[in-house]
Amino acid sequence: MTRLQPSASANGLLRRLPPEDFDRLAPDLRRVEVELLQVLIAPGETVETLYFPESGYGSVVANGGEGGTGGVEIGLIGREGLIGAAPVLLDADRTPHQTLVQQAGTMLSLPASALTEAVGRSETLRRFLLRYVHVHGLQVASTAYSNATYTIDVRLARWLLMCHDRAEGDEIRLTHDFVALMLGVQRASATIAVQTLEGNGLIRAQRGRVTIRDRTRLREMANGSYGSAEAEYARLIGPS
Amino acid sequence: MPRYFFSIRCDTGPLDLAVDEEGDELPDVAAARRHARTLAQDLIARHRMSLIRDWFACTVEVTDEAGERVFTLPFADTVPDSF
Numbered sequence: 001m002t003r004l005q006p007s008a009s010a011n012g013l014l015r016r017l018p019p020e021d022f023d024r025l026a027p028d029l030r031r032v033e034v035e036l037l038q039v040l041i042a043p044g045e046t047v048e049t050l051y052f053p054e055s056g057y058g059s060v061v062a063n064g065g066e067g068g069t070g071g072v073e074i075g076l077i078g079r080e081g082l083i084g085a086a087p088v089l090l091d092a093d094r095t096p097h098q099t100l101v102q103q104a105g106t107m108l109s110l111p112a113s114a115l116t117e118a119v120g121r122s123e124t125l126r127r128f129l130l131r132y133v134h135v136h137g138l139q140v141a142s143t144a145y146s147n148a149t150y151t152i153d154v155r156l157a158r159w160l161l162m163c164h165d166r167a168e169g170d171e172i173r174l175t176h177d178f179v180a181l182m183l184g185v186q187r188a189s190a191t192i193a194v195q196t197l198e199g200n201g202l203i204r205a206q207r208g209r210v211t212i213r214d215r216t217r218l219r220e221m222a223n224g225s226y227g228s229a230e231a232e233y234a235r236l237i238g239p240s
Numbered sequence: 241m242p243r244y245f246f247s248i249r250c251d252t253g254p255l256d257l258a259v260d261e262e263g264d265e266l267p268d269v270a271a272a273r274r275h276a277r278t279l280a281q282d283l284i285a286r287h288r289m290s291l292i293r294d295w296f297a298c299t300v301e302v303t304d305e306a307g308e309r310v311f312t313l314p315f316a317d318t319v320p321d322s323f
Contacts, residue, residue, distance in 0.1 A: 151290045177262055188248050188279055189287045192258045196290070207261055 010054035011108065012080040013132060016238045021118075021125040028114035034058075034101045040083050041099035049109050050084035056105020057166040058083050059182060060140070061098045071098070072147075072184035073159075075140045078103075078166025080233060086133050088112045089119065089126070102182075103167065131236040139229040146225040152185055153193040157221040159183065160203065160210065165230070170212045197221065241265040243305050244272040246279055250298040257301075269310060276300040276311075280318040 009015045014022060029052070034040065040051055040058055051058070057078030063071035074097065077083045087095040119126035139162075146155050159182060163172045179190040194210065197203045202218045204211040212218065219226060234240060245263040249256070266272050284295045292298065300313045 151288050153290055175262060176260075185287060186279060186282055187262065188246060188258065188260065188283060189289065191260060192248060192289055192292065195258050 009052075009108075010079055011052040011082075012237065012240075013082055013129070014052055014108070017128070018124065021122050021128070024118040024122060024125065025110060025114065028110055029108040030110075032107055032109050034104060034107050036101055036104045038101040039098060040101060041087075041095065041097070043096050043098045044094055046094050046112075047084045047087045048112050050082055050088060050112060050115055051107040051109050052082050053077065053079045053166075054106045054108060055079065055168055056101060056103045056107065057163070058099045059102040061100065062096075063098065071181065073182040074143050075136060076102070076159075076162045076166065077136065080166070080237075081132060081136060082129065083107070084112070085129060086136065088115055089129055089133055102178075103163070103173065128237075132233075135229060135233045135236055138232050142225065142229050147184070150223070150225050152183060152189050153196040154221060154223055154225060155183055156190070156193040157197060157202070157218050157223075158226040160197075160212065161215070161218055161222055161226045164212050164215065171209055172212070173209045175208055241267055244275070244310065245303045245305075246276060247301045247303065248283075248298055249301050250292060250294075252294055252297040263305075272302055272310060273313070276302055276313045277318050280313060280315045284315060284319065 014025070017025075031054075032051075034051070034056055040049075041047055043063070057076055059073045060075035060077065061071040062074045077099070083099050087093060119129065146158055150158075156179065159179075160172065164170070176187050176190045176194065179194065180187040183190065194203070194205050197218070198205045200217070200221070202212075202214050202221060204213055243263040243265050245260040247260045248258040264275060266275055280295075280298075280300055296316045298315045300315070302310045302312065304310050
């Protein structure tokens with residue numbers, strides 16, 4: 001097996017680790033392929049495995065608990081982050097939220113026990129990853145703010161920017177049904193919102209996929225709903 | 241089960257027709273009518289869109305898998321006059 005090198009990692013957290021901290025994790029990292037809609041973190045179950053995405057990304061979904069229907073995406077974790085970080089690092093064991101794969105790709109899995117041991121031995125590693133947990137919390141807060149404040153087309157612009165940050169190129173694979181689920185709206189609303197952005201030349205929509213055409217104007221459309229959590233990531237974790 | 245497609249047409253504003261390419265499987269036309277009604281009511285009540293200035297100027301256009309129109313339902317017909 002080829003030895004993983006921190007500087008070569010596609011994951012933004014692993015890449016920024018000092019070599020001695022990276023070496024604490026490296027022996028336990030396993031590269032895995034993840035498939036669309038695969039459940040990475042099951043609600044209410046002890047988190048035994050975490051994932052550092054290299055490509056592809058996961059959606060953190062809240063579903064209202066017992067008797068809740070459907071679900072609404074509250075967070076997005078891709079190559080900038082670590083899936084499962086909050087429950088493990090905050091000593092919570094499990095979470096009521098589900099994380100499932102929204103875009104298939106490659107991730108590095110890590111047993112929770114290995115992470116717990118590594119952060120127990122390294123204060124720098126623990127503090128670095130806790131800063132990431134904080135930034136992810138800011139992203140979730142930003143989702144709450146957007147959902148309460150902005151119309152659906154603006155929320156779609158924010159969500160597409162976040163997907164684009166984590167995608168390989170300019171194309172994002174999605175159905176309107178999926179957009180509707182993620183934004184917690186009717187599919188008809190998702191269709192109208194997609195059409196709004198397309199009509200303004202910000203995206204190109206084809207069946208099952210969206211291509212980002214004008215990221216600058218998409219940011220203008222997002223109107224402040226996007227960017228604050230990303231700026232805190234740059235401040236606390238590192239510039240992109 | 242047949243699949244019905246629920247597109248939205250608006251007479252005012254920049255949106256002409258939002259075509260539903262995905263559709264929903266429903267047992268029959270009566271179920272499609274109930275679905276269209278619920279859809280319109282939910283859009284009116286919950287879905288603020290910067291592009292749609294007036295939901296009451298919109299209509300649900302329902303087509304089948306052959307692309308044939310099954311029925312249309314004006315949003316205004318889905319709520320009581322006193323709404």
